[in-house]
Amino acid sequence: MTRHFLDIHRLEGSELRAILDDAHARKAARAGWPKGRADADAPAKDRVLAMIFEKNSTRTRFSFDAAIRQLGGASIIATASDMQLGRGEPVEDTARVLSRMVDAVMIRANRHEDVENFARVSTVPVINGLTDRSHPCQILADLQTIEEHRGPVAGKTIAWVGDGNNVCASFIHAAPKFGFTLNVACPAEYHPDLFDLQKGGAAVHLTGDPREAVAGADVVVTDTWVSMGDQDYEARLEAFDGYGVDDALMGLAAPDAVFLHCLPAHRGEEVTDAVIDGPRSLVWDEAENRIHAQKAVLAWCLRG
Ligand code: CP
Numbered sequence: 399m400t401r402h403f404l405d406i407h408r409l410e411g412s413e414l415r416a417i418l419d420d421a422h423a424r425k426a427a428r429a430g431w432p433k434g435r436a437d438a439d440a441p442a443k444d445r446v447l448a449m450i451f452e453k454n455s456t457r458t459r460f461s462f463d464a465a466i467r468q469l470g471g472a473s474i475i476a477t478a479s480d481m482q483l484g485r486g487e488p489v490e491d492t493a494r495v496l497s498r499m500v501d502a503v504m505i506r507a508n509r510h511e512d513v514e515n516f517a518r519v520s521t522v523p524v525i526n527g528l529t530d531r532s533h534p535c536q537i538l539a540d541l542q543t544i545e546e547h548r549g550p551v552a553g554k555t556i557a558w559v560g561d562g563n564n565v566c567a568s569f570i571h572a573a574p575k576f577g578f579t580l581n582v583a584c585p586a587e588y589h590p591d592l593f594d595l596q597k598g599g600a601a602v603h604l605t606g607d608p609r610e611a612v613a614g615a616d617v618v619v620t621d622t623w624v625s626m627g628d629q630d631y632e633a634r635l636e637a638f639d640g641y642g643v644d645d646a647l648m649g650l651a652a653p654d655a656v657f658l659h660c661l662p663a664h665r666g667e668e669v670t671d672a673v674i675d676g677p678r679s680l681v682w683d684e685a686e687n688r689i690h691a692q693k694a695v696l697a698w699c700l701r702g
């Protein structure tokens with residue numbers, strides 16, 4: 399069966415754990431190697447990954463490209479506006495064509511349904527590289543980063559502060575799968591969707607108070623208040639007043655708590671310079687781990 403990586407809640411906990419373990423192992427095995435050298439097992443040898451971007455990207459684009467090369471494969475990258483997709487060719491027809499030309503497809507899409515529809519007809523693995531609804535690859539890199547610095551994520555408490563957005567949704571999906579508690583602090587009008595909260599179940603606690611969410615937490619995470627595609631910038635700045643992560647808020651977390659942000663960051667909005675540049679911030683390791691986590695996802699997809 400074709401293995402798609404569309405959302406964390408669609409995989410078994412044991413499969414996800416194996417992917418994360420592979421990410422740790424691949425990173426450890428190539429410590430100090432030049433970035434262009436392939437891993438010893440080269441599981442993507444002779445394989446081609448296509449990447450389609452409907453939205454901007456720095457980390458996802460460069461890390462997937464580096465990842466497929468380190469797995470021994472090659473990539474083809476296009477923005478949707480370069481493609482007939484941008485002139486209205488149906489996603490399903492695009493999927494049928496690319497299935498004949500490449501071995502896997504990563505898509506960053508405006509509408510989550512488009513990735514689902516692409517995967518429905520694709521005969522090669524499809525990976526969600528961020529949609530309006532979720533960002534599963536990011537969360538694997540985040541969990542890898544936490545485990546590198548603080549040991550197993552199972553049993554930990556993670557506090558999400560800010561918008562109940564796509565990245566938050568994937569954290570929610572991950573909580574019961576990896577056995578951590580997720581405290582989510584959002585203004586009422588920017589809560590996560592009920593669908594996602596149901597996937598998180600008892601592992602997720604929702605509050606309107608950032609201090610309550612962060613109290614004693616092992617990890618504090620935030621993201622932009624205005625995601626790609628959001629139009630209501632002014633209303634959001636007003637609604638998220640008091641949700642910025644600063645030293646005072648970090649001071650309520652566990653004494654050895656760490657800070658994560660998927661980037662790009664809006665310094666002075668969701669996080670202060672002092673926190674993101676401070677000793678508890680792991681954001682650069684987190685960005686690097688996009689490569690290692692995505693290699694594990696690609697290897698899992700290509701093994702299917
Ligand atoms: N975190 C993340 O996905 O970054 P990009 O938008 O730069 O890919």
Ligand code: NVA
Pocket residue numbers: 528563564565621622624625626660661662
């Ligand atoms: N929530 C952000 C994440 C960017 C990586 C967005 O969707 O714009």
